[in-house]
Amino acid sequence: MSHLGPLLLKEERAVFSSPIAYATVAVYLLLMGYTFTAVLFLNRTGDLVRVFFQAAVLFLLIVPVVTMRLFAEERRAGTLELLLTAPVREMDIVVAKFLAGLTLPTLMLALTASYAAVLGVYGDPDWGPIYSGFLGLFLLAAGLTAIGLLASSLAPNQIVAAVAAMGAGILLWMIDTLGYLLPDPFDRIVSHASLVAHFTPFATGAMFLSDVGFFVTLVLVGVFLSTRALARR
Amino acid sequence: MPPLIVVEQLSKWYGSRLAVDRVSLEVERGEVMGLLGPNGSGKTTILRILTGYLHPTEGTVRLADLDVVTRSLEARARVGYVPEDVPLYEWMRVREFLRFMARLRGLGGGAAGRAVEAAIERLGLGSVRDLLIAKLSRGYRQRVAIAQALLGDPAVLVLDEPTNGLDPRQIIEMRGHIRALAGAHTVLVTSHILSEMERVADRVAVLLAGRLLGVHRLRADGVDERLQLRVRGPVEAVRARLQEIPGVSAVAVESEAAPGVGRYVLETGGGASADRVAASLVTAGFGLLEMTAAPVDLEALFLGLTGPAPEAPR
Numbered sequence: 068m069s070h071l072g073p074l075l076l077k078e079e080r081a082v083f084s085s086p087i088a089y090a091t092v093a094v095y096l097l098l099m100g101y102t103f104t105a106v107l108f109l110n111r112t113g114d115l116v117r118v119f120f121q122a123a124v125l126f127l128l129i130v131p132v133v134t135m136r137l138f139a140e141e142r143r144a145g146t147l148e149l150l151l152t153a154p155v156r157e158m159d160i161v162v163a164k165f166l167a168g169l170t171l172p173t174l175m176l177a178l179t180a181s182y183a184a185v186l187g188v189y190g191d192p193d194w195g196p197i198y199s200g201f202l203g204l205f206l207l208a209a210g211l212t213a214i215g216l217l218a219s220s221l222a223p224n225q226i227v228a229a230v231a232a233m234g235a236g237i238l239l240w241m242i243d244t245l246g247y248l249l250p251d252p253f254d255r256i257v258s259h260a261s262l263v264a265h266f267t268p269f270a271t272g273a274m275f276l277s278d279v280g281f282f283v284t285l286v287l288v289g290v291f292l293s294t295r296a297l298a299r300r
Numbered sequence: 301m302p303p304l305i306v307v308e309q310l311s312k313w314y315g316s317r318l319a320v321d322r323v324s325l326e327v328e329r330g331e332v333m334g335l336l337g338p339n340g341s342g343k344t345t346i347l348r349i350l351t352g353y354l355h356p357t358e359g360t361v362r363l364a365d366l367d368v369v370t371r372s373l374e375a376r377a378r379v380g381y382v383p384e385d386v387p388l389y390e391w392m393r394v395r396e397f398l399r400f401m402a403r404l405r406g407l408g409g410g411a412a413g414r415a416v417e418a419a420i421e422r423l424g425l426g427s428v429r430d431l432l433i434a435k436l437s438r439g440y441r442q443r444v445a446i447a448q449a450l451l452g453d454p455a456v457l458v459l460d461e462p463t464n465g466l467d468p469r470q471i472i473e474m475r476g477h478i479r480a481l482a483g484a485h486t487v488l489v490t491s492h493i494l495s496e497m498e499r500v501a502d503r504v505a506v507l508l509a510g511r512l513l514g515v516h517r518l519r520a521d522g523v524d525e526r527l528q529l530r531v532r533g534p535v536e537a538v539r540a541r542l543q544e545i546p547g548v549s550a551v552a553v554e555s556e557a558a559p560g561v562g563r564y565v566l567e568t569g570g571g572a573s574a575d576r577v578a579a580s581l582v583t584a585g586f587g588l589l590e591m592t593a594a595p596v597d598l599e600a601l602f603l604g605l606t607g608p609a610p611e612a613p614r
Contacts, residue, residue: 073403077389084391145387149448152351153404154377300354 070155071163078137078167085136088171091129095175098125103182113192118182119200119270123263126172126208127240131232133171134215137164138297139225157297161290165216172208176201196272203269206282207262211236213289220296236262302365304329304455304486305350310359312345312510319345321510322359329455332482334501334518335490336602342510343490344384347458350488351381364455377406380449380485384460386441390434394425394444397433398451405452412451419447423477439470446477457481459489463496475499494598504598506605513605518598525593527574529564532587538562541584545577561589 082088102121110117141147150160180201186192215232222228239262246257258264265278305327312320320342327333335343348354350361352372361368366375389397398419402412420429423443428436433444442462449457462478463471478500481487491497497504498518506513531538535553542551542564550567566577574591581588 070404070406073400077400081389081391144390145383145385146389148348148353148383149381149387149401150404152353152376152379152381152383153401154373154406155404156373 070153070159074155074159074163075166078163079170081136081140082133082167082170087132087136091132091171092175092178095125095129096178099179099182103185113186113190115182115186115192115197115200116270118179119204122176122179122204123207123266123270126204126211127236128233129175130168130172130208130211131215131218131229131236134168134212134219134232135222135225135229136219137168137216138219138293139222139228143224151297151300157294158290161216161220161294161297165212165286165290165293168212168216169209172212173205176204176208179204193272196270199269199272199274202274203266203278206269206279207266210262210282210285210289213286213293214239217289217293217296220293301329303327304364305488306360306362307346307350308360308362310346310349310361311357312342312349312354313357319510320349320356323507323510323512324359325505325512325515327486327488329486330483331502332478332487332489332500334497334504335488335507336492336494336497336504336598337507338492340509341492341507343492343507344460345510346507347381347460347488347490350456351379351458352376377452378455379458380451380454380456381458382442382445382449382460382462384464384490386438386445388433388441388444390432392433393430394433394436395420395429397444398448401448402451405454407452415451415453419450422450423447438465439467439473442466442470442474443477450481455486457485457487459487461490461492463491463493471496494602498598506602508605516598516601525568525574527566527568527577528590528592529566529577529581529588530561530590531564531581532561532589533585534560535562538564538581538586541580541586542566542577545580547573548577 099118099122103115103118106117138147141150151157183192183197183201186197211232214235215228218232218235219225219228222231239260241261241263243258243261243264246254246261248254249257259281265281268275268278303326305325307323307325310320310323310325311318323342323346335346337343345354349356350363350368352368352375355369363375364378366378368375389400392400395416398416399412402415407415420426423446425440425443425447428440433441436444446457446459446462449459459478463474466474475496478487478489482502489497489500501518503515503517505515535556539551539553539562542548548566548568552565554563554565556562568574568577578588578591
């Protein structure tokens with residue numbers, strides 16, 4: 068029998084019982100509201116490309132703060148011992164934590180949709196890039212959540228987990244600029260690992276299956292390695 | 301009946317430190333087995349391997365014939381575990397926490413609810429069922445932890461230092477809970493306090509620096525009580541009289557306390573109680589000067605097994 072249901076319910080309760088959730092959503096909305104307003108009044112164009120990039124950069128900073136406690140907090144409190152000695156598969160625990168970690172970024176994205184609604188009411192935007200942009204942001208958030216989950220499963224405490232996940236996310240975001248300095252074929256390999264290279268097509272309205280595949284792979288690798296980290300004891 | 305838990309040549313290394321060194325141990329169904337040893341002797345590590353939290357470096361642990369590594373999920377379903385520091389989700393309410401743990405143990409909606417209510421009743425948690433766990437005293441936290449371990453009625457209960465941090469009244473209550481669980485469950489309990497072990501365990505395994513020094517029985521089958529007597533009268537006549545009392549299984553003459561006064565230790569069971577022993581001696585005309593419950597001298601046993609204390613530096 069799968070224990071995903073009760074585990075997920077518990078993880079969601081844990082996310083929303085922490086003040087971190089409310090603080091991060093508030094900060095995100097404040098910064099995004101400012102960005103949307105400024106871009107709209109300065110550019111006077113009915114698109115969200117800059118808003119999407121701003122959200123992506125905020126996700127690089129915010130998602131690690133959301134994911135840092137997933138395992139590190141349980142390890143600190145000792146409750147990981149309760150979970151791992153219950154008749155529950157490690158994979159169920161990891162998947163529940165991944166989904167719960169993705170809840171807040173998804174909620175933030177849902178609230179960001181109000182900007183698209185404003186454009187729809189007062190203008191006539193091109194909806195294609197808006198849909199793809201939201202999909203791209205969701206996939207980016209999922210990839211960053213998987214990185215944060217892995218960091219939390221390995222790190223001795225929450226701060227180390229957050230800093231490590233933030234470092235890994237930012238490095239992957241800008242790694243394509245380093246790729247240009249490397250000889251062939253390493254430049255192409257490194258460029259393919261870049262988050263921004265795979266996110267940009269979504270934000271500008273071009274969707275490629277390969278980009279979706281990249282983020283899905285990132286999630287699967289993160290979940291798999293977190294499960295391995297949990298089993299190593 | 302085969303033993304419920306079989307530990308064979310179990311070793312655990314933490315990096316370059318050997319925490320458990322080739323320990324072999326068997327635990328019978330329904331008994332309370334104590335693991336006794338100073339801090340760092342490997343008690344918690346053995347429990348953590350048994351509960352599936354840690355993997356052994358060498359050796360095997362089988363629980364109801366299930367290897368705890370290769371058939372971990374099935375083995376874990378048969379164990380209720382209370383870790384040493386009583387980790388609980390502070391932000392949950394008592395009933396919510398127990399319900400969550402019941403679901404993890406595979407109990408569905410109605411069965412989970414009934415199991416939670418039964419555990420609340422059994423551990424006397426009714427008055428705190430809707431409180432946040434963060435608001436509970438140490439004694440109640442300990443009870444909540446035992447309640448979650450009982451959910452799903454596991455064959456084995458593993459309690460790591462269950463009396464740590466409790467006040468004297470709570471310690472007495474906890475002892476009562478542990479003894480009440482014996483029989484229906486096989487209980488493994490650790491402590492570094494000798495007197496606690498004497499009171500709760502049927503057998504103790506003494507550990508030092510990761511090695512098992514020996515297993516000692518504290519309560520023999522059919523023995524309810526050990527009595528220590530001081531009786532005035534001829535030693536042989538008193539001994540013969542004591543041996544005639546139904547239920548007295550063993551009589552040991554320890555020494556002569558004074559001229560004409562002997563010191564005896566009895567093991568009683570099967571209905572022989574202190575008042576029957578007293579009545580029998582008095583009606584035979586012997587002088588019963590003292591009668592006390594005689595604990596097993598675990599302290600002497602422990603010191604004997606662990607060797608002499610190191611000499612204090614001059």
